[in-house]
Amino acid sequence: MGRSSFRSGTSGRCLYSRDDRGSRARVTTADVAVGPAVAVAGRSPRQLFWMRFKQDRAAIAGGVVILLLIFLAIFGGPLAERITGHQQNEPFPETMLDEFGLPFGPSSEFWFGADAAGRDLFVRTMYGARTSLLVGIVAAGLAVTIGTIIGLLAGYFGRLTDMLLSRGADVMLAVPYFLISIGIVAACSTTKEGCLGGLVQPGLTLVILVIVLFSWPYTARVIRGNTLSLREKEFVEASRSLGAGSTRIIAGDLLPNLVAPIVVLATLLVPQSILFEAALSYLGLGVPPDQASWGQILADASGLYDVAWWLMVFPGAFLVVTTLAFNLLGDGLRDALDVRTDR
Amino acid sequence: MGVQPVRRRVAGAIAAVLGAAALTAALVSGASAGPSDQSARGGTYRVGWESSFGWTNSFDPTGEYLANGFVIYQNLMLRTLVQFNHVAGPAGNIPVPDLATSVPKPTNGGKRYTFTLKNGVRWGPPVNRELTSQDVKYAIERLARPKNGAQYGFYFNIIKGLQAYGDGKAKSISGIKTPTSKKIIFDLTAPAGDFPMRLTMGAAAPIPQEVAKCFEGKPGAYGRYVIASGPYMIEGSEDLDISSCGAMKPISGYDGQTKLTLVRNPNYRASTDSRKARENNPDSFEFIVNTNLDDIYDKVGAGELEDEFATASPKVFAEYSRDASKRKYLKSNSADGTYYLTMNLTQPPFDDVHVRRAMNWVMDKQALRKAWGGPIAGEIAQHILPNPMLLGKLNGFQPFKTPGDKGSVAKARAEMKQSKYANSNGVCKAKECKGVLLISDVRAVDKLTLPVIQAAAAKIGITFTVRTVNGAYPVLQTTSKNVPISNRPRWFKDYADPSTFIDPLFFGGNIIPTGNTNYALVGVKASQAKALGLTGNVNNVPSIDGLADECRAKTGNARVTCYAAIDRVLTTQVAPWVPYMWAYTVNIIGPNVTKWTFDQAAGLTGLAHVAVKG
Numbered sequence: 001m002g003r004s005s006f007r008s009g010t011s012g013r014c015l016y017s018r019d020d021r022g023s024r025a026r027v028t029t030a031d032v033a034v035g036p037a038v039a040v041a042g043r044s045p046r047q048l049f050w051m052r053f054k055q056d057r058a059a060i061a062g063g064v065v066i067l068l069l070i071f072l073a074i075f076g077g078p079l080a081e082r083i084t085g086h087q088q089n090e091p092f093p094e095t096m097l098d099e100f101g102l103p104f105g106p107s108s109e110f111w112f113g114a115d116a117a118g119r120d121l122f123v124r125t126m127y128g129a130r131t132s133l134l135v136g137i138v139a140a141g142l143a144v145t146i147g148t149i150i151g152l153l154a155g156y157f158g159r160l161t162d163m164l165l166s167r168g169a170d171v172m173l174a175v176p177y178f179l180i181s182i183g184i185v186a187a188c189s190t191t192k193e194g195c196l197g198g199l200v201q202p203g204l205t206l207v208i209l210v211i212v213l214f215s216w217p218y219t220a221r222v223i224r225g226n227t228l229s230l231r232e233k234e235f236v237e238a239s240r241s242l243g244a245g246s247t248r249i250i251a252g253d254l255l256p257n258l259v260a261p262i263v264v265l266a267t268l269l270v271p272q273s274i275l276f277e278a279a280l281s282y283l284g285l286g287v288p289p290d291q292a293s294w295g296q297i298l299a300d301a302s303g304l305y306d307v308a309w310w311l312m313v314f315p316g317a318f319l320v321v322t323t324l325a326f327n328l329l330g331d332g333l334r335d336a337l338d339v340r341t342d343r
Numbered sequence: 344m345g346v347q348p349v350r351r352r353v354a355g356a357i358a359a360v361l362g363a364a365a366l367t368a369a370l371v372s373g374a375s376a377g378p379s380d381q382s383a384r385g386g387t388y389r390v391g392w393e394s395s396f397g398w399t400n401s402f403d404p405t406g407e408y409l410a411n412g413f414v415i416y417q418n419l420m421l422r423t424l425v426q427f428n429h430v431a432g433p434a435g436n437i438p439v440p441d442l443a444t445s446v447p448k449p450t451n452g453g454k455r456y457t458f459t460l461k462n463g464v465r466w467g468p469p470v471n472r473e474l475t476s477q478d479v480k481y482a483i484e485r486l487a488r489p490k491n492g493a494q495y496g497f498y499f500n501i502i503k504g505l506q507a508y509g510d511g512k513a514k515s516i517s518g519i520k521t522p523t524s525k526k527i528i529f530d531l532t533a534p535a536g537d538f539p540m541r542l543t544m545g546a547a548a549p550i551p552q553e554v555a556k557c558f559e560g561k562p563g564a565y566g567r568y569v570i571a572s573g574p575y576m577i578e579g580s581e582d583l584d585i586s587s588c589g590a591m592k593p594i595s596g597y598d599g600q601t602k603l604t605l606v607r608n609p610n611y612r613a614s615t616d617s618r619k620a621r622e623n624n625p626d627s628f629e630f631i632v633n634t635n636l637d638d639i640y641d642k643v644g645a646g647e648l649e650d651e652f653a654t655a656s657p658k659v660f661a662e663y664s665r666d667a668s669k670r671k672y673l674k675s676n677s678a679d680g681t682y683y684l685t686m687n688l689t690q691p692p693f694d695d696v697h698v699r700r701a702m703n704w705v706m707d708k709q710a711l712r713k714a715w716g717g718p719i720a721g722e723i724a725q726h727i728l729p730n731p732m733l734l735g736k737l738n739g740f741q742p743f744k745t746p747g748d749k750g751s752v753a754k755a756r757a758e759m760k761q762s763k764y765a766n767s768n769g770v771c772k773a774k775e776c777k778g779v780l781l782i783s784d785v786r787a788v789d790k791l792t793l794p795v796i797q798a799a800a801a802k803i804g805i806t807f808t809v810r811t812v813n814g815a816y817p818v819l820q821t822t823s824k825n826v827p828i829s830n831r832p833r834w835f836k837d838y839a840d841p842s843t844f845i846d847p848l849f850f851g852g853n854i855i856p857t858g859n860t861n862y863a864l865v866g867v868k869a870s871q872a873k874a875l876g877l878t879g880n881v882n883n884v885p886s887i888d889g890l891a892d893e894c895r896a897k898t899g900n901a902r903v904t905c906y907a908a909i910d911r912v913l914t915t916q917v918a919p920w921v922p923y924m925w926a927y928t929v930n931i932i933g934p935n936v937t938k939w940t941f942d943q944a945a946g947l948t949g950l951a952h953v954a955v956k957g
Contacts, residue, residue, distance in 0.1 A: 090798060091710060093707070101657040116787070288808075288809050304658060
């Protein structure tokens with residue numbers, strides 16, 4: 001946490017205790033000082049955050065699951081290939097498809113069964129973790145970064161800058177993103193070189209760019225609103241009166257106070273991006289077909305779910321767990337970082 | 344049904360050749376015989392239509408190129424000079440007279456065809472008058488005028504003067520004469536043994552000028568006003584006010600988007616037709632669009648629909664094949680179409696014939712067919728043209744046959760060794776073999792074939808950069824895209840003549856910058872490269888143009904033999920494709936259907952012969 005953190009927060013240091021219903025209620029140092037003299041240890045904002053966060057078991061669980069998923073994303077695919085001896089794109093049409101081309105279900109050799117092309121679903125689901133998390137984390141990171149910069153600039157400078165940037169964000173919010181996504185991906189996917197002279201490559205990069213293009217305005221609006229409020233605070237006035245320039249105020253005073261919403265937005269945007277990729281895949285516009293992603297696998301399963309349940313269940317379960325984990329973590333971070341928030 | 348004295352003269356130049364095959368067909372055809380008496384008449388035959396009508400020209404016969412449109416025109420609505428009997432097997436590919444009294448033999452060295460029209464054929468309401476040779480001429484003139492959106496006008500360019508008329512250089516088509524209201528003469532620029540078959544297509548069906556003139560220069564607009572000459576018309580046709588163009592409102596039985604209803608044409612006289620060609624059993628037909636594929640099959644199974652124009656998936660095949668009580672509702676017929684991978688002869692590494700042959704050797708055709716549903720979806724293709732199209736002349740010709748049709752790595756590598764790209768092991772290590780662009784479609788089945796293709800090609804060292812496009816055909820059909828390989832194409836005959844495969848798919852002279860169907864660029868010349876935007880190796884590209892020119896002029900058995908020879912050359916010496924399946928059309932029919940047959944010429948249900956419980 002930056003050194004300016006919480007300077008604009010509530011007056012007095014805040015602590016939390018559990019009330020009878022198990023939820024946390026806000027109390028102040030004045031409350032805890034009543035009664036016999038008790039030494040109250042001073043806590044840094046980081047300590048306060050951790051104290052609050054570690055009480056949120058759901059958020060902790062979410063974090064642990066995310067760490068496991070990241071491990072899975074890095075090592076899961078190769079490990080699964082080594083264990084099963086099946087490559088992620090290796091079809092087994094003779095043994096894993098019946099005479100009509102329908103896949104066989106889970107077995108001792110194919111733990112998750114086969115997909116509609118006769119490939120090992122377990123291996124593909126493990127590789128899918130890599131693609132889906134990569135899309136989720138990179139797209140969310142980029143969208144939040146862009147949104148934060150634009151929101152900060154719009155909120156801090158106001159006037160013409162605000163008008164231009166905010167209207168730009170409004171335009172992006174008004175765009176029918178699925179239609180435009182279809183257009184962009186289609187336009188850039190017909191050649192090996194991509195489009196814009198090779199600047200935009202088809203595949204994972206393009207999918208991430210499309211998601212970022214339509215996700216940053218949400219972050220920008222939230223950050224702009226927070227900045228509009230923060231820029232009127234006394235500590236900003238103080239910095240300005242001491243001669244600090246705009247860059248110093250934005251980077252040194254405003255940004256640290258925006259960490260809470262930024263972190264929360266990022267954690268919520270990760271699962272949204274994974275779902276966005278899944279939706280694009282469902283339309284056939286996601287990552288290339290030889291690159292497994294959960295969205296891709298689910299999209300391919302849509303016509304067969306009633307005769308091959310495993311195609312939906314396994315990747316679907318991973319997608320649900322991932323989404324839930326990020327949401328729980330995001331909620332926990334919001335609660336722990338934002339002292340004004342009661343659960 | 345009256346006896347037609349001219350029926351014995353059915354055999355035209357091509358028909359005579361096909362006669363023997365027709366006898367065979369009568370024995371082997373999978374179509375049901377069923378009742379053909381008056382008890383079969385009545386009821387409504389309802390057809391579920393997947394996703395959308397998907398017309399190519401809004402159901403206007405001048406430009407409509409969708410097979411579903413063809414089958415409706417030919418079986419139910421529009422009569423042409425020559426037609427088919429709409430039955431399964433080779434017999435269904437034999438041209439028979441429809442409006443004409445006979446299928447004429449050509450004269451003047453194969454360049455003149457003279458047709459005499461039957462008496463008593465009248466237009467449906469509201470036109471109601473006798474159909475004349477002028478109506479046939481008008482239809483050809485209409486398709487010749489570019490502003491009317493004809494999509495396969497190239498089939499008629501062979502008519503003398505048609506090109507000049509289309510270009511505005513002549514006021515009429517010099518090669519069409521109508522000396523009487525019942526006689527029409529076509530003069531061609533060169534002999535074309537398949538010319539009568541070209542006249543079976545919807546664009547050649549007569550059109551009443553008094554209605555169609557209102558839609559001049561408005562491609563597709565006539566689709567809501569199509570006037571029937573066959574046994575069925577669009578419901579509400581009798582209410583169409585043709586007193587002036589302004590008074591005309593679309594016929595009520597076709598909303599353009601979701602439903603087409605056909606009812607009996609009161610002016611149709613069965614005595615002018617052949618019951619072998621059209622039985623006209625149901626009182627009406629309904630074609631109903633449904634965006635939910637599963638719902639279509641559920642309704643067919645429940646008897647709420649009689650048939651479907653939809654793509655049955657492997658799970659439907661399995662359901663109807665495994666359940667003995669349902670098996671009788673599953674119909675599978677050879678559709679005279681080939682599914683294939685196309686390789687661009689100008690793009691590395693496919694500019695080397697040994698690479699192309701190696702691809703043929705290594706491909707697991709059995710697995711590719713499974714992506715479509717297995718044996719019920721089609722027969723493993725061993726060469727380019729489906730065997731029935733060549734009357735069995737290439738039966739047993741299997742130049743790339745491997746055990747179980749699963750591909751042979753050893754033979755593929757032995758072929759690759761001769762390639763300029765491969766090392767001594769028969770595996771390509773050159774950069775030209777790595778990340779080769781493969782254009783696919785987003786359709787589920789296209790994606791299912793990809794792993795098979797990738798796994799097979801990897802065995803000879805070829806890897807792909809796959810791009811899936813929502814609607815890949817426009818990309819493939821643009822020559823400047825220089826697509827090296829694609830798994831999207833499939834081709835079905837336009838009519839039962841091998842030229843409908845050879846000319847559009849392999850004739851170098853037909854290569855055009857956009858809308859090109861010779862994806863492999865067989866026969867392209869270096870002089871064409873700039874205009875076509877080609878970037879690859881355009882020198883010494885193999886060509887079959889000379890052979891095709893020879894075949895085109897032939898008729899009868901010599902014609903079929905000639906095209907069989909081209910197939911041999913293409914498959915072995917050019918190898919532009921990996922043909923992997925000769926497709927079947929699979930239909931699921933409902934429990935109320937009492938008679939069903941397959942229309943071999945159209946490749947779909949023989950609507951002219953179906954019957955349903957009234």
